[in-house]
Amino acid sequence: MNLALFFDPLADDEPTATPTPPTALAAYATRFTEAFPDWRGADLAILGLDEWRGAAAGAPPAGYHGANRVRERFYQLQKGTGALRLVDLGNLRPGLSLEDTYQRLREIVAALLEANTVPVLLGGSHDLDYGQFMAYETQERPVSFAIVDARPDMAEPGPATPAETSHLRRLLVHEPNYVFSLAHLGHQQYLTPPEVLLALDKMHFDMMSVGAIRTDRRQAEPLVRQADFLSIDLAALRWTDAPGYAPANPFGLSANDATQLCWYAGHSEQLSSLGLYGYRPEHDPHGLAAATLATMLWYFVEGFYHRRPETGFGTFRFLTYTVVLPGNPDKLVFYKSRRADKWWMEVESLGDSAVKRVVPCSYEDYLHASQGDLPERWIRLQALLG
Known part of the structure; x- marks a missing residue:
């Protein structure tokens, strides 16, 4: 599959407009500027997304590209321990329709999974995790996933319903249904209709509120470790730590909570893709939310390179x-x-x-x-x- 057909390259001066030290990530990652990177030989692949047709607020103003803003911060960070085989495939060209974009993501993520390359989807509205989810159909096995969001997006789909408010319902009713388990993390009860919590409980899915995570985030680790993929909406974080969404919310996960969840995800042998969605750079004039997302991504990558096979239950291990x-x-x-x-x-x-x-x-x-x-x-x- 020729993935280069689906992506626009990064400009030569992107995503690092300022000089970077030789120990920074920019010196080690292979980015799509002229030649398309060898994604089959990589451990991780970043995909920039700028698709907002599923968002209630529409697209950010022209010139605001969330994935590029996060890249600016991410590639300035210092490389962690161990080897780094990371490619940046550039920015995905949206399809003619939103459904076309979902299908495009399905094909791309499925190809990366088949090559044992972990996709990191960066930017766009949270409903894009539907394309991330559909990629797992090709594996034809029960799939577990975890979502981090301020509220479960379980609205009834319809022509007047923004896709970002109903994507979780669509994931759960998708046919063929390969969903084994769901863990929803970080919901805020005062934002979540009681009938939604009751419905998810009746389906025997795990729910962990923002308060429970703040009390003891270690209890979230097994839920993330069981997941095949993780999908994070920036709106799950409090505004003071990540002012990159609207309307502003004074409560939510801290940046420390979010980076810890990303470390758990990176460290998990089972988890094979990550989505970081919902960042709107027009609300982030000082780049704080971009820095938070860049650090979350850094911890995911670092966790990945600390993975150790945990097999052989019942043996001396x-x-x-x-x-x-x-x-x-x-x-x-x-x-x-x-x-x-x-x-x-x-x-x-x-x-x-x-x-x-x-x-x-x-x-x-x-x-x-x-x-x-x-x-x-x-x-x-x-x-x-x-």
């Missing part, structure tokens, strides 16, 4: 803990990595013992089981396994 319970099931099996503070839990379907999964969990899940209580995570996954 893991400590095995068996918890005896009084009912059905009569026991739960947990695994803890000897190298990292990561836990997994074995979930066997009560309806069919042949259906079994080892899923990420937390130390707190193990403590609940040790006290004779079934962890909430086990109950939700049991329902999903049927």
Whole structure:
């Protein structure tokens, strides 16, 4: 597949208009300025997006390109530890219609996934994660994903409904349906209709509010670790940390919370694509939101290069803990990595013992089981396994 047909190159002086030190990321990344980068030989690929037809507020004023503003900040950052095989494919040419853009993203992301290159989608409205999601159809297997947003975008789709307010509903009802699990992180209850929270709970999906993340963000790590892809709307962050969206919100995740979630995502062996959406540079005159997004991306890349294969449950690589319970099931099996503070839990379907999964969990899940209580995570996954 010739991906170069879908992208516009970056100008020679983009995205770094000021001199960069030789230790900065700009010296190591291969960017599309003249020759199209070798994306098949890369570990990660950045895709700039400037598609806003799904946004309620429309497109930013002419001359404002969010992905380029983030690039300016990102490539000035220092290269982290280890090797770096990062390509920047330039900016995607939108399709004739919004649906065409979704399909274009589907094909491009699917091609990158097939080459084991992790796509990083940067810019545009949050509904573009529908194209990111559709790429996983080609794998024909159950898919888990995580979304970070101030509210679940579950409006009823229709001609008068902006796509960015209904894209989550569209993901969940898409056919063929390969969704196994969803984790929605960072929602603010005062912005979310109660019936939406009830509907997601009835579907046995995980919800973690902004307050819960602020209290103990470590509890979000297993939810991100279970995801095949992560989609983040900048509106999930409080305005003081990321003034790049409208209307302004004084509450939300901090920049520290957001970078930690991106570190979790980069570090996860299972996660194979990331979307950073919703940045409107016309609301960011000092470039603070661009700097926040650039740092989030830096932590994702750094986390990626700290990945370590976590396989072989039941071998010496893991400590095995068996918890005896009084009912059905009569026991739960947990695994803890000897190298990292990561836990997994074995979930066997009560309806069919042949259906079994080892899923990420937390130390707190193990403590609940040790006290004779079934962890909430086990109950939700049991329902999903049927």
